[in-house]
Amino acid sequence: MRLFVSEGAPGSLPVLAAAGRARGSAEVLISTVGPEECVVPFLTRPKIPVLQLDSGNYLFSTSAICRYFFLLSGWEQDDLTNQWLEWEATELQPALSAAFYYLVVQGKKREDVLDPVRRALTHIDHSLSRRSCPFLAGETESVADIVLWGALYPLLQDPAYLPEELGALRSWFQTLSIQEPCQQAAETVLKQQGALAFRPYLQKQPQPSPLEGRAVSNEPEEEELATLSEEEIAMAVTAWERGLGSLPTLRPQQNPVLPVAGERNVLITSALPYVNNVPHLGNIIGCVLSADVFARYSRLRQWNTLYLCGTDEYGTATETKAMEEGLTPQQICDKYHIIHADIYRWFNISFDIFGRTTTPQQTLITQDIFQRLLVRGFVLQDTVEQLRCERCARFLADRFVEGVCPFCGYEEARGDQCDKCGKLINAIELKKPQCKVCRSCPVVKSSKHLFLDLPKLEKRLEEWLEKTLPGSDWTTNAQFITRSWLRDGLKPRCITRDLKWGTPVPLEGFEDKVFYVWFDATFGYISITANYTDEWERWWKNPEQVDLYQFMAKDNVPFHGLVFPCSVLGAEDNYTLVKHLIATEYLNYEDGKFSKSRGVGVFGDMAQDTGIPADIWRFYLLYIRPEGQDSAFSWTDMLLKNNSELLNNLGNFINRAGMFVSKFFGGRVPEMVLIPDDQRLLAHVTMELRHFHQLLEKVRIRDALRSILTISRHGNQYIQVNEPWKRIKGNEADRQRAGTVTGLAVNIAALLSIMLQPYMPAVSATIQAQLQLPPPACNILLTDFLCTLPAGHQIGTVSPLFQKLENDQMEGLRQRFGGGQAKPSPKPAAAETVTATGQQQIHMLMNEVTKQGNIVRELKAQKADKNQVAAEVAKLLELKKQLALAEGKPTEPPKGKKKK
């Protein structure tokens, strides 16, 4: 059987979860199609998900598909389940549709979103608590649980929408959410975007009618107006007219930046890059660049913002590097610290501080936290069996041992962690260990070490998480990783190492040891701040007033979500703990991984030699930011995005708007007399701007970038439809119209320059210089769209913003940086993504195959003539071959580029 699902279609979630549960009792081929795909031949309107059965029949109801999967695994239907499913279809679904629409399309307030579903949520909660069963239909999980969970998940996964008082609902929901099939389905369908993943789908749905006293109306509302009320338009116009006057005064720049009581104080950290590796593009997008966008955004919101980072300098790797280069570890750090700082400067990263961990402050703070942990009984002492390489005459640090992973059998597992299964490894558990330096087999020796007693701190950690997670913006992967570690139970963690290059351990008997970098590296954030200001405690011992955002790639989550919080919780010194842990997935290079040793991929210092400006790099890396799923850097795609999105869309619009002002109106913004069309555009832009804020407040950096491009698309359309270049030659009224359109367009360009600032700071500054945007407007982004360039405003000289990237140039770069050939990779057959055109063909062929199969079967049943049967069978085989061809290899890449 074949299951058609779509990433942005609500029903796909329960269906995939149910299919996951039925694995083993059914062979299901899963195909991903667009949410508008017409899969069921007899239905006029698109319906996804759909299950096509082997008999040729279609199940197009989400509940029926789930029910079918459950029936296959031996479940029997009963009244109570039926009742829940009927209730889901008739009561819950309409309520949820309204809620999603308000949330995703209209961006309404939490209360308004909850309003339509409140009664339904309460109903579930009461039913659960009245019957005091863990599941809807009794002691065991049934299809009703999966269907309702799947319907509710996109809303309730955001804890803000799971009302505190509904305890039974909450625990039912959480029980289901952590199940493997459910987790996987949620990953696949929502891509960690929550309900926002439904946006493209919901935008096409009509606005839901108010639920109470639903009036019968035969008049379908006008499409354009469906999402904009008169009131919204009026509000957008009022805000626009207030103009520059409604800007608050600009907050004076402080040095040092310190938290202010009663204001929003945002402390942003980016994971500290290890000093002796030159960061590659994946490292850059994973932390420093992502954090930079948020820091810049935060400043545009006038939040009191401190953004810090620095190099992580202690540890064996540095010692070894020093040996290799014949320098001291300190010299190595000095040398590489500058390399890092230069790279980030080139990328225009707006650190308030870019420090380092080898400072007296680091020693002071680390030792203080350690002493506090020791006194409070959170440090254990134990003798450790450790790998020692006799040939190199030293204990081998984790990263200097390689071997076979004891959990998954991966050949190149590191001594501390397996790159494949992600499990932490104790180096002596590695099978076939090898010293990475000399490749000889190390021996096990014992040595005395200190341990952080994590099991003893586990309860505090859980309490803290329970308090912190609801309403926070931890990325889903960060939550999953942290939860799964807690589920497995924490173990004591060694915090000392037999090394010299590290923070000394202030304890008798440990004079020849230092702290393990993973114990003290995260304290680097604190010490770097302490090097920036003596008043560092106002940031770091101020949990009530400071919102701490920490950016990293997902491999760093355990240390920031568990180890760091445990350490400072145990120190009992009122430390500021992470409020929002923002973790990315991985960025690949072309089809593989970045690899320094194989010379594959682009590293930070090389990016500048490509001749491509830093802002283009920033744009493209942010456009493909591995947000919610892995993504890949591709030269071809970079060219495409530059030429289509930047050059043709954004650059084109901003340049045209400016050029019209220069050419037709002598560089002065013309008088604007808004007609309803213009007002509606104002409201549309305002809506998209609000959406942009909504996304960035949740640190959905990649998605928010799409809002910028959407607004400029609106703008291009607006110019195209109104043709100011023609009207300027017309009569008085036409000329006025040309003025209004030009004025509005150039104001949209001004707005875009501000929205663009976090992403492309240099381009943003260029636009603002060209338009001569007044300084306060450059540095503040409100939630309203204001007229910042009033009539009469004189703009500067307008020139093109972007350059076309050429194929030859990219091909040359691809060869220079190695890796991906341009060959398309064959996709796995079981879960292919089918393009829209290919899909139709496949669908047609599938129908043909089914029909032909029936003919053959009937002939066989009738014991027809052998030759006749053979002929029909041959036809069937040919059809099947065509089908396989169509499914297996997309015959040709889709023409043009995919827009979304």
Place this chain on the structure above:
Amino acid sequence: MAAAAELALLEKSLGLSKGNKYSAQGERQVPVLQTNHGPSLTGLTTIAAHLVKQANKEYLLGSTAEEKALVQQWLEYRVTQVDGHSSKDDIGTLLKDLNSYLEDKVYLTGYNFTLADILLYYGLHRFVVAQLVLEPNSWAKTAIGAPDTKSMIKTRSRRKRGRPNGSSPN
């Protein structure tokens, strides 16, 4: 037809002797059945399925996993699509879809008469009467004749290129 009347009619055609009492709930007047043992049941299709079991006619809910799922799908279709829409366009589309679905079928699940046919027929009755022009009425006629369906199924099946007759409930 009010839900209670529809359920009473169903009881009768299932051969259930004692009439149940139904109440109605909320704005949509959802039927509620207070059973003697255990909690009440809410919802038209839920109660209908319950009555079918009471009458020991489980075959009306489908016999294979596929049929069972199909029956429930069309029951859901009845309460969400047929009852949910009231504009002319919607009903036109709905009848057109059903017609194209039923083109090569005798009943909603294929060859077996089920509860889905009964309830969809009840639900569509008002439109079909009003709009006799559309095809589904050939299916509708079949469903009308439901209590003595056998002969009708046979004639239709024969027309269908001699496919084995799957009409007799097992």
